Amino acid sequence: MTRETLLNTLLMALLIGVPLWAWVADEPFTITLATRAVIFALAAVGLNIALGLGGLVSLGHAVYFGIGGYAMGILAYHAQTYTPLMAWPFVIEGTKFMPVIWLVAMVVSAVVAFVIGLLSLRTSGVYFIMITLAFGQMFYFFTISWPRYGGEDGLSIYVRNGFPGLNTLDPIQFFAICLALLCAVLWLNARIVKSPFGLALGAARQVPQRVETVGLDPFRLKLVALVISGTICGLAGALFADLNRFVSPTMFSWQMSGELIVFIILGGLGRVFGPVAGATLFVLLEHLLGGVSDYFLFYVGLLLLLVVLFTPGGIYGILLGRSKS
Amino acid sequence: MSLILIIEQILNGVQFGVMLFLMASGLTLIFGVMGLINLAHGSLYMVGAFAAAGVAASSGSFLLALMAAMAAAAMAGVIMEMIVIRRLYDRDHLEQVLATFALILVFSEGTRFVFGSFPLFLDVPGVLSGPITLPGGIQYPLYRLVLIAVGLSVALGLGLFISKTRVGIQIRAGENDREMIAALGVDIAKLYTLVFALGAALAGLAGALVGAIQSVQIGMGEPILILAFVVIVIGGIGSIRGALIGSLLVGLTDTLGGIFLPELFKFFVAPDVAQTVGSALASMAIYVLMACVLIWRPTGLFGARA
Amino acid sequence: MTAVLEVRGITRRFGALVANEDVTLDLRAGEIHAVIGPNGAGKSTLIAQICGGVTPDAGMIRFLGQDITGANTQARARMGLGRTFQISALAMENSVLDNALLGALGASGRVWRLWHPVLKDRALRERAEDALRRVQLIEFSDARVGDLSHGQRRQLEVAMALTLEPKAFILDEPMAGLSAEGTKELTGLLDTLRQEAPILLVEHDMDVVFALADRITVLDYGRVIATGTVDDIRRNPKVQSAYLGEEA
Numbered sequence: 001m002t003r004e005t006l007l008n009t010l011l012m013a014l015l016i017g018v019p020l021w022a023w024v025a026d027e028p029f030t031i032t033l034a035t036r037a038v039i040f041a042l043a044a045v046g047l048n049i050a051l052g053l054g055g056l057v058s059l060g061h062a063v064y065f066g067i068g069g070y071a072m073g074i075l076a077y078h079a080q081t082y083t084p085l086m087a088w089p090f091v092i093e094g095t096k097f098m099p100v101i102w103l104v105a106m107v108v109s110a111v112v113a114f115v116i117g118l119l120s121l122r123t124s125g126v127y128f129i130m131i132t133l134a135f136g137q138m139f140y141f142f143t144i145s146w147p148r149y150g151g152e153d154g155l156s157i158y159v160r161n162g163f164p165g166l167n168t169l170d171p172i173q174f175f176a177i178c179l180a181l182l183c184a185v186l187w188l189n190a191r192i193v194k195s196p197f198g199l200a201l202g203a204a205r206q207v208p209q210r211v212e213t214v215g216l217d218p219f220r221l222k223l224v225a226l227v228i229s230g231t232i233c234g235l236a237g238a239l240f241a242d243l244n245r246f247v248s249p250t251m252f253s254w255q256m257s258g259e260l261i262v263f264i265i266l267g268g269l270g271r272v273f274g275p276v277a278g279a280t281l282f283v284l285l286e287h288l289l290g291g292v293s294d295y296f297l298f299y300v301g302l303l304l305l306l307v308v309l310f311t312p313g314g315i316y317g318i319l320l321g322r323s324k325s
Numbered sequence: 326m327s328l329i330l331i332i333e334q335i336l337n338g339v340q341f342g343v344m345l346f347l348m349a350s351g352l353t354l355i356f357g358v359m360g361l362i363n364l365a366h367g368s369l370y371m372v373g374a375f376a377a378a379g380v381a382a383s384s385g386s387f388l389l390a391l392m393a394a395m396a397a398a399a400m401a402g403v404i405m406e407m408i409v410i411r412r413l414y415d416r417d418h419l420e421q422v423l424a425t426f427a428l429i430l431v432f433s434e435g436t437r438f439v440f441g442s443f444p445l446f447l448d449v450p451g452v453l454s455g456p457i458t459l460p461g462g463i464q465y466p467l468y469r470l471v472l473i474a475v476g477l478s479v480a481l482g483l484g485l486f487i488s489k490t491r492v493g494i495q496i497r498a499g500e501n502d503r504e505m506i507a508a509l510g511v512d513i514a515k516l517y518t519l520v521f522a523l524g525a526a527l528a529g530l531a532g533a534l535v536g537a538i539q540s541v542q543i544g545m546g547e548p549i550l551i552l553a554f555v556v557i558v559i560g561g562i563g564s565i566r567g568a569l570i571g572s573l574l575v576g577l578t579d580t581l582g583g584i585f586l587p588e589l590f591k592f593f594v595a596p597d598v599a600q601t602v603g604s605a606l607a608s609m610a611i612y613v614l615m616a617c618v619l620i621w622r623p624t625g626l627f628g629a630r631a
Numbered sequence: 632m633t634a635v636l637e638v639r640g641i642t643r644r645f646g647a648l649v650a651n652e653d654v655t656l657d658l659r660a661g662e663i664h665a666v667i668g669p670n671g672a673g674k675s676t677l678i679a680q681i682c683g684g685v686t687p688d689a690g691m692i693r694f695l696g697q698d699i700t701g702a703n704t705q706a707r708a709r710m711g712l713g714r715t716f717q718i719s720a721l722a723m724e725n726s727v728l729d730n731a732l733l734g735a736l737g738a739s740g741r742v743w744r745l746w747h748p749v750l751k752d753r754a755l756r757e758r759a760e761d762a763l764r765r766v767q768l769i770e771f772s773d774a775r776v777g778d779l780s781h782g783q784r785r786q787l788e789v790a791m792a793l794t795l796e797p798k799a800f801i802l803d804e805p806m807a808g809l810s811a812e813g814t815k816e817l818t819g820l821l822d823t824l825r826q827e828a829p830i831l832l833v834e835h836d837m838d839v840v841f842a843l844a845d846r847i848t849v850l851d852y853g854r855v856i857a858t859g860t861v862d863d864i865r866r867n868p869k870v871q872s873a874y875l876g877e878e879a
Contacts, residue, residue, distance in 0.1 A: 057419045119616060123623040126362055126418055130558040131619050134612040137551060141608035147601060194748040196736050196755075203722040203733050210720040213682065214795060215708035215737030224743075254551065258426045265423050295438055301430030308424040309412050 003320050008273045015280065016179065023172040031171040032243070037283040038178045039240045044263035044275030045185050046232025051261065052270050053198060054225040055205030056121075059257050060132030063116065063139050064109040064230040066252035068237020070143070071105035073155040073247035080158060098163045098177070101238050109234025110227050117226040121219055133254055140252040154248025161242055168242075178239050182276070185232055190272050192228070201225050233260075262304060268316030277315045329463050334584050335577065340469045342576025343476025347531035348553035349560070349568040350483055351524025357500040357563025358520050359414050364425035365405065366528055366553065367546025368432035373398040373529025374536035374545060375436060378445040387450035391533050398529020399522045401432075406521040414517070429547070437543050444540035447533070472534055479527065480569050487565060496520060500563050552579075555615045561628025570626065575611050582610035634659050634693075635799050635829050636681070636712075641690030643676055650676035652853045653690070658799055663821065663830045665840045668850035669873070674833045675717070677850070678803050681831070682714050683707045695798060708737060713797030713828070715788040717804045721776045728772040730787055731759035734794030762793040766820060782813035789820065800830040806839055818842060841865075849873070 015034060022030035043065055050056040078085045078094025086092040095101060120131045144152045159169070166173045192198045204211045204218040211218050241247040250256065259282070267278030282300070289296035311318050352366050376397035381390035409428060413421050448454075449468045456464040487493040495511050499520075532546070539545070556575050560567025587603025594602065618626065634657035643651045651673045658664050668674055679685035681692060683704030692700045699707055708714075721730050732749055735758040736742050750756065763769045766786040776784065785805060792800055805821070806814050818839055824830060834840050840847065847864045849857045851873045857864060864870055 051419075057422065059422065119620050123619050126356070126562060127558060127619060127623060127625070129362065129418060129422060130554050131616060133551065134555060134558075134615045138609040138612040138616075141612075142605055145601075145605040145608045191748070192745050194750070195745050196732075196742050196747070196749040196752065197745045199725070199729055199733055199749050200736055200742050202725065203730075206722045206724060207720045209684075209716070210722070210791070211733070212704040213708050213714050213716075213720075214734045214791065215705050216742055217705050221742075228745075254547075258422075261419070261423060262426070265419075269419075295434040297430045298434030298438070301427040301434065304427035305409065305424055305431065308416075308420050308427065309409070312420070 004271070004273075004316070007277075007316065007319055011273055011277055011280070015276070019172060019175050028171045031175050033283060033287055035171065035175045035178050035243055036240075037280045038175065038182050039236050039243060040260075040263060040279035040283060041276040042178070042182045042185055042239065043233045043236035044260050044267075044279050045182070045189055045272075046229050046236060047260045048229075048264050048272075048275045049189060049192065049232070050222075050225050050229035051264060052274070053193065053205070054201050054222050054229075056222060056226060056229075057129050057261075058132040058226070058229075059129050059254065059261070060116070060134070060136035061230070061233050061260050062252050062254065062256035063136050064113060064233035065237035065240065065256060065260070066139055066143070066247075066249070067109045067112060068105035068234035068239075069241035069247040069251040070149065070155075070237075071108055071234070072101050072161065072238040072241040073157065074149055075101050075104060076157045076161055077149065077155050096159070096161045098161045098168070098242070101161055101242075102235055105234040105238035106231045109237075110231045113227045113230025114223070116230075117223045121222055121226070133257070136252060136254050136257055140249055140254070143249040143252055150248070152249060154246055154250075157241075157245045157247075160245055174243070178243075181235065181239070185235075186272060186276070193272060197221070197224070262300075264314075266304065266307060266314050268314030269312070271316045274314060274316050281315060329461075330584075332461070332463055333465060334580055336465055336469065336473070338577035338580035339573060340472050340476075340576070341580055342573040343473055343480070344531050344535050345549070345552055345556050345576055346476055346480055346569055346572035347527045347534075348549055349556040349572050350480070350565055351527045352553050353557040353560070353563055353565065353568045354496065354520055355524050356557065358496055359410075359499075359517050361410065361413060362418055362421045362425065363410070364422060364550065365428035365432060366524070367550030368429055369398045369402055369405075369525045369528040369546070370532035370549060371432065371436060371543070371546040372401045373532030374447070374541040375440055375445065375532075376529070377533035377536055378447040378541045379440075381447055382445075387448075387453075387537075390447070391530065394529045394533035395526040396529075398532070399526040402525025402528075403518060403522050405525075406518050410521065411514070411517070433543050440543075442543065444542035447536045447541055449537045468538065475534065479530075480565075483565060492516075492519065552611070555611055558625055559615050559618045561625030564625075564627035567625060567627030574614065578611050578614050579607075582607035586610070635695060636831065637691075637693040638677075638681065639691045639693070641677075641680055641687040641692065643680060643685060643687050649853050651680070651687070654850070654853070654855055655690075656848045656855065656858060658829045658831050660829055661825060662845040663825050663832055663843045665832045665834060665844035665847045666850060667834065667837075667840055667847060672850040673853040674850055675803070676853075678714070678801060678833060682712060682801055705737075708795065711795065711798030711828075712801060713792035713795040713799070714801040715792050715803055715805055717807055717833075719781075719784040719788055721784060721787060721791075723775070723777040725776060726772065727763065727768055727774050727776060727779070727787060728756075728759060730776055731763050731790055731794055732756065734762065734791040735759045738795050758794055758796075762790040763787075765793060766790040767816075781808055782810060785809055785813065785817065786820075789817070793824075797828050799828050800824065802830060802832050802834075804833055804835060806834060806836045814839060 015038060019031045019034040047061045050058055075094045076096055079096045084091050084093050116135050120128055123131055149155050162168055163177060168174045200211060200216050201221045204221045208218040237251060263278035263282055264275045266281055267274030267276065285300055286296065289299050307314055348370060352363065355361055355363055373394035377390040377394040380393035381387060405428065409424060413424055453468045453471055455467060457467040459465055487496060495516055499516060552575060556571040557568055559574060560571030586607040587600045590599035590603040636658040638654060638656050640653050640655050641651055642653055654677060666674055676685060680687050687700060691698060694710060694712060732755055735755045739755055760769060763772060766789050768783060768786055768790060771783065789805060805817060809817065814836065821830060821843055841861055844861055846860055848855055849864060849870050856873055857867045857870050
């Protein structure tokens with residue numbers, strides 16, 4: 001077992017062990033906290049496929065997170081108010097059924113990621129960062145000024161959506177759902193990294209001109225990476241909204257996009273489990289420092305600054321030495 | 326819809342645009358010369374506004390407040406550059422984005438710690454308050470006209486500074502070829518700090534000027550920062566002329582879109598629906614504008630061809 | 632003898648600068664055709680137009696009898712144009728084998744597999760390892776490219792072109808920065824390559840050019856000033872004054 005595998009195992013043991021302990025000790029809040037970390041990790045793992053593997057610095061991944069959130073919000077809102085989502089040309093009802101909500105969140109995110117990718121991948125470097133930011137802002141301001149689904153105030157959902165055979169209102173069961181999805185996505189990510197596609201995408205990040213001269217299209221590789229990445233973020237968004245039973249435009253905010261990148265960098269760029277470590281650390285800090293000081297973001301800022309300036313490998317880099325696998 | 330309203334809105338758009346220019350010109354210089362994306366530029370805007378509010382409250386002089394704003398922002402900029410930014414010039418965009426994102430958190434929370442969470446107020450000075458009658462009988466706030474004048478003078482001054490002075494020529498040389506200015510014996514570290522301080526001072530000035538018509542509060546820098554980025558991306562990074570044209574485009578699009586889009590939709594749908602759809606689309610208009618420009622010209626209107 | 636690659640009267644300007652003017656040359660089966668010329672003669676622009684990336688203002692490029700003037704880089708690579716870069720363009724973070732696999736991947740069309748590990752693709756792996764064996768890098772398969780010596784990177788460049796099983800090689804200064812020993816080895820390899828596919832060789836090292844080339848084209852100020860066999864070129868007075876004169 002390499003040290004990285006050991007660290008991955010420890011991390012997952014922590015993510016499973018703490019909520020289990022909290023379940024036994026009847027500390028539902030701790031379970032909710034762990035669920036939050038797992039969902040953020042899921043979103044960050046999604047972003048990492050575009051950012052870590054594909055080198056696409058997207059400052060607009062909150063778009064997919066938000067779309068997932070609103071997919072859940074809108075479907076559940078129509079289900080709880082017994083109003084159809086659409087009455088013409090055919091009737092579409094809302095739903096409180098998680099798998100359907102996830103599917104909708106993922107499909108819509110994928111389509112939006114495809115369109116945004118088609119337009120934004122024409123640019124590169126700082127222009128790419130800025131155009132993705134602009135798409136994020138479009139969605140943010142649109143949801144704020146669109147009163148149909150709560151506008152700036154957002155939408156509240158009274159009862160958490162259901163999953164067959166489970167009681168999702170029980171924190172530990174909802175946690176289990178989120179964790180299972182995170183594991184599935186981590187596995188998918190690990191497979192992608194080792195696949196021909198992963199190899200070509202990694203090369204497209206490092207030497208796009210070479211990728212072209214072996215007959216591959218970097219644009220298409222990056223576009224597919226962006227779609228996979230957005231789809232996973234969409235799923236994470238739907239779960240996040242279900243965790244809070246609330247969705248609002250802040251899920252689309254550019255700070256959200258920024259935080260997703262922060263998770264990856266805190267954990268360690270270029271590691272499959274890096275985003276999980278980063279998201280866990282962030283939620284931990286948020287909880288611990290948030291209790292001690294009103295200015296917890298000040299310390300997060302300082303920490304982030306130190307990590308970026310002095311330890312580019314993040315937590316994994318500090319614990320394992322700087323060289324990548 | 327009357328002609329007077331339209332002219333008023335155009336003036337509002339120009340006023341918004343020139344204030345954006347004060348932000349965008351610094352950003353675009355910093356990117357053009359040092360190759361740095363500085364998300365914390367909005368924090369300097371906030372520092373300027375708070376400094377102005379503080380000095381105005383204690384001294385009662387608006388002019389003194391403006392000078393304090395520029396000085397404080399320039400100081401904050403120099404400190405920021407020497408401690409953090411300097412280490413980022415050779416890093417990739419991702420690290421620059423993150424480190425300056427971290428700076429935003431530090432500055433915002435630091436300011437909250439010093440000034441508290443409540444907004445401060447900065448009043449428009451007495452001589453400049455109240456409306457003025459323009460030719461054609463249009464009543465328009467004098468202060469906003471002064472903002473337009475200040476902004477355009479800064480644009481002109483900056484243009485002359487860049488094209489005529491020795492330092493300006495070094496800055497332009499720095500945009501084209503970093504090695505060349507080193508070969509010419511220019512102290513690059515000093516030049517970079519100077520450019521950063523200049524950008525910071527302009528951001529601080531903008532913060533103070535706008536602070537007098539909006540409230541001075543934590544987080545005020547971020548919305549305008551993002552708009553300033555939109556501006557420089559539309560104009561083409563590194564181009565002062567691009568920043569000016571981009572600023573006016575964004576200012577006018579945002580202001581006029583909010584008024585005209587709902588009106589436009591009233592031709593097609595019921596008034597209440599038109600109001601909703603129109604305002605929703607207007608809030609996105611500048612981002613749509615930016616996306617369109619980038620799709621048409623991936624390096625902005627005046628950007629160097631890749 | 633049929634030409635595999637034909638360049639017909641291509642011209643390319645960058646503003647006022649004429650990088651190539653009315654350049655015509657061809658690459659025939661089984662030969663090594665060297666392109667030489669002083670710095671700034673337009674060799675890089677010529678390569679960029681042949682391999683894709685720069686479109687000529689005028690003229691035509693045909694490859695295997697097909698007009699490829701407007702085709703993009705990927706399409707040309709898929710048709711069998713294998714190139715190396717003057718400055719190594721390799722995925723530095725990946726292993727040597729990964730890089731060779733990347734080369735094989737383009738030709739295989741199996742890049743859209745997201746699930747199957749690339750290292751378990753037997754056919755792909757054989758092709759990649761074959762190429763590495765040819766350039767004597769097989770024992771470095773697992774090394775990170777970032778840790779390779781400069782000479783080994785040059786060899787890997789050639790291996791990546793080999794994995795495409797190309798119909799023509801376009802080699803952009805493959806000897807750049809190599810030691811005398813490295814140059815000798817690579818010269819030997821290129822000599823055997825010409826049986827597989829003809830080589831268009833841009834090279835500064837005159838000893839290499841005279842040792843390998845069947846024919847030579849000399850560029851100066853963007854124009855072809857001479858084409859011919861090694862002996863023709865050696866004797867050509869225009870070439871001597873424009874180019875070889877400096878060397879002597």
